[in-house]
Amino acid sequence: MVHFTRQILPNGLRVLVHEDTSTPLVAVNVTYYVGSRDEQADKTGFAHLFEHLMFAGSRNVPDFDDPLQRAGGENNAYTTNDYTTFYEIMPAENLETALWLESDRMLALNISKKALDVQRKVVVEEFKETCLNEPYGDAWHHLSELMYREHPYRWPVIGLVPEHVEKAELNDVRSFFKQWYTPNNAVLSIAGNVRAGEAFQLAEKWFAAIPPGPAASHQLVPEPPQEVPRRREVRSSNVPVPAVFLAFRTPARLHPDFYAVDLLSDVLAQGQSSRLYRRLLKERQLFSQIDAYITGNIDPGLMVIEGRPSVGVTPDEALAAIWEELTLLKTHPIEQRELEKIQHRFESTVVFSETSVLNKAQNLAFYEILDRAELMNEEVDIYLAVTPADLHRVANDLFQERNSAILTYLPALTV
Helix, strand or coil: CCCCCECCCCCCCCEEEEEEECCEEEEEEEEEECCHHHHCCCCCCCCHHHHHHCCCCCCCCCHHHHHHHHHHCEEEEEEECCCCCEEEEEEHHHHHHHHHHHHHHHEECCCCCHHHHHHHHHHHHHHHHHHHCCCCCHHHHHHHHHHHCCHHHHHHCCCCCCCHHCCCCHHHHHHHHHHHHHHHEEEEEEEEEEEEEHHHHHHHHCCCCCCCCCCCCCCCCCCCCCCCCCEEEEEEECCCCCCEEEEEEECCCCCHHHHHEEEEHHHHHCCCCCCCHHHHHHHCCCCCEEEEEEEEEEEEEEEEEEEEEEECHHHHHHHHHHHHHHHHHHHCCCHHHHHHHHHHHHHHHHHHHCCHHHHHHHHHHHHHHCCCCHHHHHHHHHHCCCCCCHHHHHHHHHHHHEEEEEEEEEEEECC
């Protein structure tokens, strides 16, 4: 149980504070409710670009890292389809330094041509390195396009093509910042060795004067139900060994069936006793590597099963073996004992994660944006209440060929 206090500033900034006297540290987390799904189809990659631009300096802080490091802190950021997070962790007595830094870039980020040119090159180089030059690096480009035709999840977080960032106009970038990086579209969460009253006073001191931006609108085009399976084969000289990806559309993060779907992914590939690992990799030796996971998007996301077939096993043989395991989940309900094992492992993972003040700060912000931060303390009970009948029903809904997409990678044909 993570106890916290919430205040909302007049400009709309939600401030959440969790007191933890067991640590000398404090974590400061600012989450903006903007991700790649909020971009335009011809201007993708902007949210990820701002993950970098936010460190390019602001009106009173030409170098974001320098004062933070002098205060004994460290920082980082990440972007998702749905939101963008920036965080610092430092000695608790230096909390005000982090709040000053975050408030200054929220109020007056330095979006100059020089800053844009520098960060644009960094982002484009990252795109080329991770997506174009790395084996299977463009998998999310293919999977996103296969599974989504209308919804903006149809492009990955890094962007559809590097040219969108490469050709970004300064005015477009500034407009994106003014629209989304505002106090009324953000959550400030503070966790650590601080008193809530003092933390709220400091938050008001540094953030209350920042004017709110326009009301954020996330009216996104819903993805229609998928009616036929989709498939794509990629041959490339950059592919060392074949790989298979099997994807299914999953419920939205707040849908009641999300929890059963999440547990299904654990049944399939959580640990060495999981079904896909034990049966397909260890016993039948059809794979050298196999995994299953969900994206957990706010809007309907994906479950992805990916693997590297063993030498001599064709992609079709590997996929047929995966489908056999999925069919078993549809025809033979999971035993209570197997489900309880997965549920207890999940519970212990949550408990362990809550030993970190950074995890607590980030989770508070995520759940506040998702729905309300109180949900963070309620979800373990929701997971523990899932029954074998729930998994059986959800497996039959989820693992349908018409709801699937297959992506296969093969080495290029030799001449």
